Amino acid sequence: MLLQKTNFSKKFTSFTKNFIRFTSQKFTPFKIAVCQLKISHEKKENFNKIKKAVEESKKNGADITVFGESCTCPFSRGSWLKNAEEIPRGETTEFFSNLAKQNNISIISGTFPEKEDEKKVYNTCCVFDDNGKLIAKHRKLHLFDVDVKQFRYHESDLILPGQNLTIANTQKFGKIGIGICYDLRFPQIAQIYAQHQCKLIVYPSSWMRPTSKHWDLLLKVRAIDTQCFIVGASPARDEKAKFVCHAHSQVVDPWGLVLLELDEKEGIGYAKIDYNYLEEIRQKIPVLNQKRDDVYCLEDLSKKQK
């Protein structure tokens, strides 16, 4: 499901009326696997690692498995242009789709370069159900154009921004909101996902090291302010890579507690996602129902004060 670009305030107001009602739909608790892999320059090697990780996750009882940002090739201009492909026609889509189907497991692919033309790509994440069907595709919305001390990144030299928010509508896990890395810094997206009854928001990421404290905090803050389960999935750290990421993939529950945190090395972590617990939190502190969208606007302030 792609949410078209909208006027935020208008949308907020209209959704308030339907806002987070406790739906009668019940979901069985499920197990999520977060696969933090070291990325090689060879796509085939990465495919092999991903395949093994999916098989291992399945063996360990996972229902859904998640990978990090840039999980089929390292994050660099040359590598991204070389490995860019169309979606759904490219080999990476086919690879993930077959893997999901063969292992009867849902997969959130992490991200890989989606070809636009010879010079530009999108940073794209695909979601597959356990029949291998591609059910959602998210293109990174906010591009990481920043200057932090000696770290200067300008993703928009290579990457085009996505234009849509993305919710994967699944049978087993309900609605899953997708964001990519820097998208985590923009609370508007997560708020809209929560308004659309998402209970799980997944951010395939490759966070930079100088802002690692923000990673820890933002995952918790998004969990608390949306009362959703939040997943941040990263590749493992590679000190020799052009972009050395923080790693530390995490799953945070709707109370803001960390259910799972990996270190910087390769590994697979598991977390139980129980929406009954989420409903308990939403009942105890019903901020989502108590929002005052009718006053979150200064437009009419002068009239109101008269």
Ligand SMILES: NC(=O)CC(=O)C(=O)O
């Ligand atoms: N790498 C990113 O897209 C974002 C990041 O590292 C940060 O916001 O800090």
